[in-house]
Amino acid sequence: MLRILIDQRTLRIIICVFFILKMITVSGRKGIGDYQQEWGHVSVRPHVHMFWWLFFTTANVTNYTERPLIIWLQGGPGMPSSGYGNFLEIGPLDLNLKIREHTWLNNFNLLFIDNPADVGFSYFTSPESNKRLAKSVDDIGRDLVSFIRKFLNLFEQFRTVPLYIFGESYGGKMAVEFAYQLYKKIENGTITANFRGIGLGGAYISPIDYTKQYAQILYNFGIVDRKSFDKLVKIQRKIENSIIKKNYHYAIKLEANLVSAIDEITRGIDYYNFDRECNATSLPNVLRFENVTNSFMNNVIKESLNISENITWKYINADVYEALYNDIMKPVTTRVEELLNQSDVKIIVYNGVFDFIVNVAGTAEWLKNLSWIGREEWNNATNQLLQVNFTNEGYFKRVRNLVFYSVLRAGHSVPIDNPAAMEEILKNELLKDVEFT
Structure with a gap:
């Protein structure tokens, strides 16, 4: 047996390096396109490895630290931001590797996280992987806080850079919980970060308020008649009662029944x-890219980033969705209230007016009912016009650290449908005190 004598100082260095490598693995900066970027995995729990992909801003600045860092969380739940948010919405390139004119990278640093665990290029190293799946947004929040702590240990320069968390659809629910847990860690001194705000885009914050608007929206637009309206309202009231009684498992089953009834009555919307063209056999636009994106991520991107062949990127992970099944219909409005009442974290809410599933009326309703110090002021405030280049792009209301934008000519994904309005929102809310170039 070979004995090696090592002094204590050297041994401590070796141990430190070992644990750093175990927690964080980082790849180089070649990646895709001519962009400065980093990517890798963070072990947020034992056997749970979360994938991240960081792009440094291309803004005309001396140093990338002069611009905020935006974390992007996708919805689903079970959709990976590395593919959807990155290549279909706000990243520097599209699926054809062509430059996206309205990429958020023009003005911000972007960090895409494949979250929750086992989504996208995130993976488990355990024979009991299903037992490690997140069961609630609380679980997701803890994993994301673990992630950001280790990420900021790797990129210490981002500790002082303004940090914003953006979540789309169910990703908005995740963003709210992540924000609350992160705020608490910063407050008690266990994490150092310049956390400024959250962006909630078509965010499924209060399911009860969204589902009870469905029949009314369809009726107001002349899509259903009064008989069909009454049929849908009956199901909606059952969903409302189930959520009030906190029977979320039954509520999500009823929600599936409601969607089926709407499909049958409308013959496909x-x-x-x-507002999009569709028929009874067409897929919603959000699902039309599934096959091409799966192929692109599992071939072009996996090879470019040197991702293990054992990891399969999926457009949506059904196992993750099933694990969160009992959490889907739970509201997170209480967390929004806590952030508003306890912190100065900015909450930026935005919705496309043609978003049906997470509709403007539902968002306006839960915002109206929030119990916070600015409630009376909020409910007495009037909308202001959002105008870009002399064109009306939407309306917004602002009170203290809460702002809500309803965006014209847009559905569930405002960055795709109305990029001009989205850029103006980001300019107003994130770059107000920064020279915009």
Whole structure:
């Protein structure tokens, strides 16, 4: 047996390096396109490895630290931001690797996280993987806080950079819980970060308020008649009662029944943008890219980033969705209230007016009912016009650290449908004190 004598100082260095490598693995900066980027995995729990992909801003600045860092969380639940948010919405390139004119990278640093665990290029190293799946947004929040702590240990320069968390659809629910847990860690001194705000885009914050608007929206637009309206309202009231009684498992089953009834009555509408062309056999636009994106991520991107062949990227992970099944219909409005009452974290809410599944009326309703110090002021405030280049792009209301934008010519994904309005929102809310170039 070979004995090696090592002094204590050297041994401590070796141990430190070992644990750092175990927690965080980082790849190089070649990746895709001519962009400065980093990517890798963080072990947020034993056997749970979360994938991240960081792009440094291309803004005309001396140093990328002069611009905020935006974390992007996808919805589903079970959709990976590394593919959807990145290549279909706000990243520097599209699925054809062509430059996206309205990429958020023009003005911000972007960090895509494949979250929750086992989504996208995130993975488990355990024979009991299903037992490690997140069962609630609380679980998801803890994993994301674990992630950001280790990420900021790797990129210490981002500790002082303004940090914003953006979540779309169910990703908005995740963003709210992540924000609350992160705020608490910063407050008690266990994490150092310049956390400024959250962006909630078509965010499924209060399911009870969204589902009870469905029949009324369809009736107001002449899509259903009064008889069909009454039929849908009966199901909606059952969903409302189930949520009030906190029977979330039954509520999500009823929600599936409601969607089926709407499909049958309308003969097909696009829930994510009901202004879009569709018919009874067409897929919603959000699902039309599934096959091409799966192929692209599992071939082009996996090879470019040197991702293990054992990891399969999926457009949506059904196992993750099933694990969160009992959590889907739970509201997170209480967390929003806590952030508003306890912190100065900015909450930026935005919705496309043609979003059916997470509709403007539902968002306005839960915002109206929030119990917070600015409630009376909020409910007495009037909308202001959002105008870009002399064109009306929407309306907004602002009170203290809460702002709500309703965006014209947009559905569930405002960055795709109305990028001009989205850029103006980001300019107003994130770059107000930064020179915009």
